Amino acid sequence: xxxxxxxxxxxxxxxxxxxxxxxxxxxxxxxxxxxxxxxxxxxxxxxxxxxxxxxxxxxxxxxxxxxxxxxxxxxxxxxxxxxxxxxxxxxxxxxxxxxxxxxxxxxxxxxxxxxxxxxxxxxxxxxxxxxxxxxxxxxxxxxxxxxxxxxxxxxxxxxxxxxxxxxxxxxxxxxxxxxxxxxxxxxxxxxxxxxxxxxxxxxxxxxxxxxxxxxxxxxxxxxxxxxxxxxxxxxxxxxxxxxxxxxxxxxxxxxxxxxxxxxxxxxxxxxxxxxxxxxxxxxxxxxxxxxxxxxxxxxxxxxxxxxxxxxxxxxxxx
Numbered sequence: 001x002x003x004x005x006x007x008x009x010x011x012x013x014x015x016x017x018x019x020x021x022x023x024x025x026x027x028x029x030x031x032x033x034x035x036x037x038x039x040x041x042x043x044x045x046x047x048x049x050x051x052x053x054x055x056x057x058x059x060x061x062x063x064x065x066x067x068x069x070x071x072x073x074x075x076x077x078x079x080x081x082x083x084x085x086x087x088x089x090x091x092x093x094x095x096x097x098x099x100x101x102x103x104x105x106x107x108x109x110x111x112x113x114x115x116x117x118x119x120x121x122x123x124x125x126x127x128x129x130x131x132x133x134x135x136x137x138x139x140x141x142x143x144x145x146x147x148x149x150x151x152x153x154x155x156x157x158x159x160x161x162x163x164x165x166x167x168x169x170x171x172x173x174x175x176x177x178x179x180x181x182x183x184x185x186x187x188x189x190x191x192x193x194x195x196x197x198x199x200x201x202x203x204x205x206x207x208x209x210x211x212x213x214x215x216x217x218x219x220x221x222x223x224x225x226x227x228x229x230x231x232x233x234x235x236x237x238x239x240x241x242x243x244x245x246x247x248x249x250x251x252x253x254x255x256x257x258x259x260x261x262x263x264x265x266x267x268x269x270x271x272x273x274x275x276x277x278x279x280x281x282x283x284x285x286x287x288x289x290x291x292x293x294x295x296x297x298x299x300x301x302x303x304x305x306x307x308x309x310x311x312x313x314x315x316x317x318x
Contacts, residue, residue, distance in 0.1 A: 005215070006244055009044075009225055011202055012144030012170035014101055016044035016075065019226040020240055022233050023047050023173075023206055024079045024106070024148075027279075032266025035070035036237035036259060040249070043233075043240045044226065045075035050106045050120075053082035053091035062098060065270055069099065077102035077146065081109065083118035083129060085136045092137045092145075102143055105133060108150040110179045121179045124152045127160055131167040138168035148173040148206070151191055161195045161203075171202040173228055189221035196224050204228050215243055235260075235286025253291055257313045260287045264306060273306055280309060292316060 005019045022029070022037065024047040034046040051066045052059075060066045069076055078095045080103060082088045092103045107130060109120030116122075123130045130147075138145050147169045151157050157174075164172055174195055176187035187207030196203040202225035209215050210232035218227055233239050237259060238249040251259075263283065267276035281301045288297060296316055303309040 004219065005227070009202065011102065011146060013142075014045075014075070014144050016226075018044050018244055020243060021045055021047070021204060021226055021228040022240075023228040023230040024050055024104075025230060025234065026050055026109075027282075028234055030065045030267075030270065031068050031070040031073065032263055032270055033234070034076070035072040035266070036263060037233075037240060038072040038074075039259070040238040041241035041244055042074065043229070045077055045101065046073065047077045047079050047104055047228075050079050050081050050109060050114075053080050053084070053088045056080070056091040056094055057087065063270075067095075067098065068270060070266075075101045077104050079104040079106050079148070081106040081114060081119045083123065083126075083133075085129075085133045088133055089136050089140045092141050096141050096143050100143060102146060103137065103141060104146045104148055104173070105130075105137070106148055108148045108175050110150070121150055124149060124156075124160065124179070127163055130160075131163050134164060134167035134169055144170040146171045146173055146204075148175065150175045151178050151188060153178075157191065157195060158198055161199055165199050165201055169201065171204060171225075172199060173204040173206055176205065176207040189218055192224065193222040196222055202226060206230065212243060212246065235283060235288075254314075254317055256287055256291060257310070257317070260284075260313070261306075261310050264309070268306060277304075277306060277309065280306075288313075 008017055009019055020043045022043045026049055029049050078100045080088055080091055106120055107123045114120035147164050152160055161172055174192045176189055176192045177185055192205045204226045205218050205222040205224040206228040209218050209227055209229050242249050264276050264280045267279055284297050284300050300312050303312050
């Protein structure tokens with residue numbers, strides 16, 4: 001693998017050991033998911049699920065799914081969504097107080113329910129508001145502040161990137177798709193590269209990075225400072241060890257089961273067994289799609305307890 005990704009880099013005052021980052025995944029990237037990476041080789045840092053700034057202040061408990069941080073997690077970035085500068089400042093300060101290493105502003109979520117609130121990718125269309133949010137948060141916290149955007153047209157993206165930099169962001173994360181693009185639309189790495197060339201702060205490429213070959217291509221086409229991986233890290237916590245070492249990991253079926261059950265049991269401890277069992281149904285495909293038949297996966301999905309789920313998966317061993 002390219003030796004560049006194993007070199008340290010910094011975002012503001014935060015010194016990081018490598019240049020791979022596990023990105024935010026709504027519904028997935030809570031602590032039981034993130035801590036699995038430490039059993040192999042961890043990315044430079046992980047990002048939490050996107051969280052409402054209002055909920056951080058008025059709803060989420062310290063031990064909740066959104067705020068809880070496992071002891072194994074060395075560096076953690078909390079991602080905030082919202083459109084009210086005062087509320088977002090207060091939320092960022094609360095997260096800094098509970099130990100966040102970095103704050104990220106979500107300006108890329110394309111979901112309608114988020115955009116209707118003026119948050120997520122809707123902020124790309126209100127650059128003056130986004131600049132105000134960035135500058136106010138930056139002036140009220142001591143930890144680094146990053147901003148995650150999607151493409152917004154070549155000239156608009158370049159201008160917005162400069163505004164984000166001038167407002168005080170310590171790094172910019174660019175997902176190489178437009179708001180309307182589904183995941184079947186290829187990531188535009190060259191467009192990310194143009195943004196990288198225009199800014200003096202670190203630029204992090206995001207989109208379609210899932211293996212050694214795609215990472216190598218992203219490095220060649222973007223020239224970015226670091227690379228953020230999203231869905232490819234789900235059900236494959238050894239991915240960063242593969243990418244950083246350049247050696248494919250030989251993970252047995254039994255090891256897949258053990259890692260999967262650790263993930264699900266962690267969800268049960270964080271929330272409850274019922275919610276953990278519900279989430280296991282979507283996670284099964286991430287962990288076992290190449291290893292089990294559709295019928296076997298359906299059998300596992302139809303289990304009614306975590307104990308039964310573990311037993312059924314172990315029946316398929318060998």
